[in-house]
Amino acid sequence: MRKLTALAATTLLLAGCAAGKTAAPPPATLTVWADDSRAATLQRIAATFEKDRGVQVKIVQKAMGNLRDDFVSQAPSGQGPDVIVGPHDWLGKLVQNGVVAPLDLSAKAALFSKAAMAAMTYDGQTYGLPYAIESVAVLRNTKLVPTAPATFDELVARGKSLVKAGKSTYPVGLPVDPKAGSPFHLYALQTSFGSQVFGPGGELEIDNPGGLKFAAYLKRLAADKAVSTSLTGDIATNAFVKGETPFLVTGPWDAPALAKTGVPFAVDPVPPAGKEKARPFAGVQGFFVSAKSANPILANDFLVNYLATPQAQKALHAAGGRPPAMTSVREELAGDPVLAGFAEAAAEGVPTPNVPQMDAVWADWGLSQLAIITGQGDPAELTRKAAERIRAKIGS
């Protein structure tokens, strides 16, 4: 019994200590999830906001790979962030799960390009604040190839003749993920044959006549060693830096790092391989507010009054290299040839589809490309099979 009383006394004493300290109500804190490439810039912009409004902003760096899915699973609990940064093609999934709140940009909407605002719209509602439009383009080593090729065939031919002359090792640096294929990088070529991922009526088009022509073309590229499943992104980039390949197909995100290496390059839109225009995917990067945010007004204030400003858009461009979505900023920076090249490429771009089922589309589409490149069967047959599988999964 003595044991028990001693224990009870100590317990109460300790519990009393714990209960004794009452916390003051903390100042409002706005939490923003951003990946590595923009967290620092946001931190700087947020510093002004914190000072002006007397609140705190917490910029949380999250790995890009799990930012969207963590947000979808955490937002309903109310413990997720108030604001996230990401590409517009997340929107379908975010709306489907009810985790993103509509955003009213009112007068600010007019400051952005129409394409950027359209990408931030889903089912007639605007959900995000755009800040950049990005597309892949061809980076051309100007020392090896002084002028831009007009077609992709010409591009491959120039690359091959350089290889033959011993001036470079690979004709083209076209990154392929050995696990997932390269639908994103190859899309401009595919559209130049008249095949889109979704047609005007929303039906899957990757196996239309143009799509089958593209599949045959892809097989030819593989035979020409212009694409290969072993040329991954980092190998291709490294080869370009060393002058081992005259061309690199990539997006603006690589440009700031490449500029620092001193390799002389120009940026051209991906030239067409078929008879139609080559139109790459255009991704619009933007900010989204959580539907369960406890700070909706602060979030709105931060987005509309602090991020939708020329200074903020310029700062975000400087950090990530992505062409700004704000028209005035883009015009102001028009003198920058790298930016101009990527902006030209993006101007022709088609927005990456934002339907919630895109994950399934990417997977089968990419795997069919891998199979074509490694010669695992008839290209047309592989493409048709992939399309069938995708249709079965998305039910269209």
Add this chain to the structure above:
Amino acid sequence: MRALRFLPLAVADALAVYGLVALGGQRSWWMFALLLAGTVAVNAIYLSKRAVPAKYLAPGIVLLLIYQVYVVLYTGYAAFTNYGDGHNATKSDAVAAILAASEVKTGESRPIRVVEKDGELGFQSGPGWRALPYAEIVARQAEIVKLRVPAEGGVLKTADGVTAALYRPTLTYSGDTFTDTAGTVYRDDGRGAFTSAGGRSLSPGWKVFVGAENFTSVLTNAEIRGPFLGVLVWTFVFAALSVALSFGFGLVLALILDGYRVYRSLLVFPYAFPAFMAALLWQGLLNTDHGFVNEVLLGGATVPWLSDPWLARLSVLAVNVWIGFPYMFLICTGALQAVPRQLAEAAQVDGAGPWRVLASVRLPLLLASTAPALVATFAFNFNNFNVIYMLTGGGPRDAGAPIDVGSTDLLISLVYKLAFGGSSRDYGLACAVSILIFAVIAAVSLAGFRRARRLEAAA
């Protein structure tokens, strides 16, 4: 001194009391009851003179119950729901999201002041209404954005606390149904969505119980039944060979390099590296055209290490052994130290040569003390998602096959693909498959345990 022994328990009890008070305040009676029962049990164990083993087990078991058993239970719970994309949250969240998305802006924003009278909020100032300063707007922001002030042609709402605009809702919610402007009625269809008579659903839906539906859909699903057997066999082979090979290498190296500190320091290197990085690294080294293995070691060969089904299996195993052998090497080194030297010396005195001593004295003792590690490593590799996912993604996939399964897929990566590789992420289904896989493992292992026990009893 005696009182000191009770200090840890007292601290734990104090925390428990604190937790009980907090839980009571939040009226979370379920958690309250669990915490209370747990606290009573822990006190009973440590205050009683008996229950000695429980005193040693309690701390670990408590944490195990909270963090691991809970995960298993949660998985079991989620397996009976439609949790996944489109059914992600509660019904009230879904209603709020549907309403928010249904409001169409019809007028330009105009400046307003948020005002307050007796706790009630409004936009128009008038006698008795007080305009809120920014700090108060921030403090009550959640309330303010929910405010809808009826006006000519719709409602006024604000997003920033300083301007408001006219919105026209296209859906109205009353009596648990939504009605759109055309008069179509959307009812709760009992499956976690509002659906019209014509079958159109409003997005998002919410999480509901769906009974055994996930289980039946897995069992009738040709996508999983087809490859299941093959993947199951490969999973066992992969786990068993990973253990056997890494143990074999570890043991041989431990025996041979016993006492060489330098080697021991060097061989631990692969272990000090993050495993996810090792897998990414090897993916590069095994690259068909540019990888170090082909280009330098094999003089420019183009061996498709990761894209040929059998070579890919071999590569995955080899990489996993590379990652795993230092662990086994350390275990064996440690275990060899634990073999009493007197035993080996006695055997030597009896005239046994070094090989005899090794085979009949050191090895059996070593096996006895490392067997648990082998079992645990087997269990770990059985679910070794990271190595497979980072190295091959389960591939290479047979392009002709109708289903998304590759030759290096383990059961766990198959679950992942099945649940998340479709048009939407389906956690409920993933959980159901996990439970079924677990049932298979449990059945197979139980049979193994039974046999082992019978052998033990016979010996």
Add this chain to the structure above:
Amino acid sequence: MRLWRHLVGVPASVVALFPLVFVLAASLNPSGTLTGSNDLFAEVTWQHYATLFTDALHPFPRWFVNSLVIGVSTAAGSVFMGACAAYAFSRFRFRGRSSGLVGLVFIQMFPQVLAYVAIFLLLSAFKEVFPPLGLGSTLGLIMVYLGGALGVNTYLMKGFFDSIPRELDESAQMDGASHAQVFFLILLPLVRPILVVVSLFSFVATMNDFVIAGLVLTDPDQQTLAVGLYQLVSYQLGQSWGVFAAGALIGALPVLILFQFLQRYIVGGLTSGAVKA
């Protein structure tokens, strides 16, 4: 007699080390690719290391310290709880003993695809009631890791306890030692090698985890090395391999150094004579 041992030791060390040479090369290569080229060390720059220590965006030294704190606490806690449980399983006979042991292995085999969602929900509930154990708390993360302490470790350590003759503690108990004295004063010192091995394993596992750590700790100043480094390479486009490689190398140092210190404990019972045998 010695030479043939080296004939095994040298190739084994080469196999263990050569992939890591690539990491070293990548960390010194200005273009910062992991395996983009096989002509290693063609160009050497310290810029990635400089980035690590100067970039305010990646508070790398902070991450390093956080990882050490979390790793050491988890290792110590795991070893202690594991050893306690192993002692109970090895030396006492009680109801549920064998099924308990089997259960520990089973729970390890459970395919935890959804663990991160479950843990998130649990910790967000804790945050409401008891913030020090909830989301965003280092202690909360350590407790999650300790939840797994009983599994592998107990099983492993029980094997070592079993290999120590029971007569030893029985005679001590006859001399009047309590069960706690037997455990702390007689058995623990004898199983020291496995305690060291297990704590090292637990430390390494903690250092490598980026899934749960990334979920629980979201404040950049609180994050761990693995979480921070994974951010650099998780995005398919524009990965920073150079900085990642530099960080991973420095991150591996604590394990290597720790191992050098702990080695003599692992080799504790051995005398030099045995090497020649």
